[in-house]
Amino acid sequence: MANVFAITNQKGGVGKTTTCVNLAASLVATRRKVLLIDLDPQGNATMGSGVDKHSCEYSVCDLLLGEAELDQVRVKANPAGYDLLPANSDLTTAEVQLLQLDGAHFRLKKVLSDLKDSYDYILIDCPPSLNMLTVNALTASDGVIIPVQCEYYALEGLSSLTETIQHIQETVNPDLSIEGLLRTMYDPRNSLTRDVSQQLIEHFGDKVYGTVIPRNVRLAEAPSHGMPVLMYDGKSKGSLAYLALASELVRKSGQAA
Numbered sequence: 231m232a233n234v235f236a237i238t239n240q241k242g243g244v245g246k247t248t249t250c251v252n253l254a255a256s257l258v259a260t261r262r263k264v265l266l267i268d269l270d271p272q273g274n275a276t277m278g279s280g281v282d283k284h285s286c287e288y289s290v291c292d293l294l295l296g297e298a299e300l301d302q303v304r305v306k307a308n309p310a311g312y313d314l315l316p317a318n319s320d321l322t323t324a325e326v327q328l329l330q331l332d333g334a335h336f337r338l339k340k341v342l343s344d345l346k347d348s349y350d351y352i353l354i355d356c357p358p359s360l361n362m363l364t365v366n367a368l369t370a371s372d373g374v375i376i377p378v379q380c381e382y383y384a385l386e387g388l389s390s391l392t393e394t395i396q397h398i399q400e401t402v403n404p405d406l407s408i409e410g411l412l413r414t415m416y417d418p419r420n421s422l423t424r425d426v427s428q429q430l431i432e433h434f435g436d437k438v439y440g441t442v443i444p445r446n447v448r449l450a451e452a453p454s455h456g457m458p459v460l461m462y463d464g465k466s467k468g469s470l471a472y473l474a475l476a477s478e479l480v481r482k483s484g485q486a487a
């Protein structure tokens with residue numbers, strides 16, 4: 231039975247998509263079966279997985295709206311080896327259309343109910359807002375992974391995110407928990423990084439992953455080649471960091487082989 235994790239933070243540019251794509255590839259490298267769901271209309275996780283968002287006949291939008299079958303939508307991310315439910319700008323309209331459907335919160339959960347037995351991990355890349363797509367992700371998930379860039383305003387948005395998580399727990403998904411906070415674009419020479427990092431640990435304790443993701447140019451370059459950094463430059467610091475994160479996650483989520 232898969233662990234389902236939403237990678238979310240309503241701030242843009244904190245490393246959600248980078249984490250999804252590279253964690254998915256790293257989990258495959260540890261022989262886990264992985265599904266990545268792109269739930270951001272920008273389709274960055276789709277493109278970063280080597281799938282052209284413009285040429286997808288069907289996308290995750292069609293699944294949410296019940297207008298396509300799973301096997302029409304699901305594609306393989308090559309060379310990384312995980313499965314992908316791609317997204318493109320169609321998802322923008324889905325957000326509005328969803329609200330007119332019964333059980334709008336539960337559409338993704340319903341899609342996943344048929345899929346959970348086929349994977350070890352399902353990762354969901356969320357859009358940079360707390361909208362109906364994100365609510366669908368949180369409703370369908372067991373845990374939330376929150377990438378945090380250790381900069382001045384990093385902590386500001388976290389309280390509204392934790393309030394949203396709490397609200398989802400109290401209403402539609404009592405089992406939802408914070409799986410972990412991930413420090414991204416980490417620069418230990420920068421005193422602000424160290425201060426914010428310290429505050430995160432004070433607030434969230436051992437929910438903060440021991441693994442940190444350094445700022446690494448290879449991580450920024452890999453998406454333009456349509457592949458995770460593990461395939462683009464497997465020896466880079468970014469690649470090693472995401473492999474370490476995958477090991478930590480496997481240990482914590484109790485799926486060690």
Ligand SMILES: Nc1ncnc2c1ncn2[C@@H]1O[C@H](COP(=O)(O)OP(=O)(O)O)[C@@H](O)[C@H]1O
Pocket residue numbers: 241242243244245246247248249274358414415416443444445446447449450451453468
């Ligand atoms: N650890 C990192 N080192 C260097 N660049 C990074 C790192 N993580 C993300 N980036 C770059 O920062 C930008 C934002 O990252 P992204 O993962 O798209 O964030 P989000 O999905 O939260 O908006 C992208 O251009 C990405 O390539």
Ligand SMILES: [Mg+2]
Pocket residue numbers: 246247248270274356
């Ligand atoms: Mg993104």
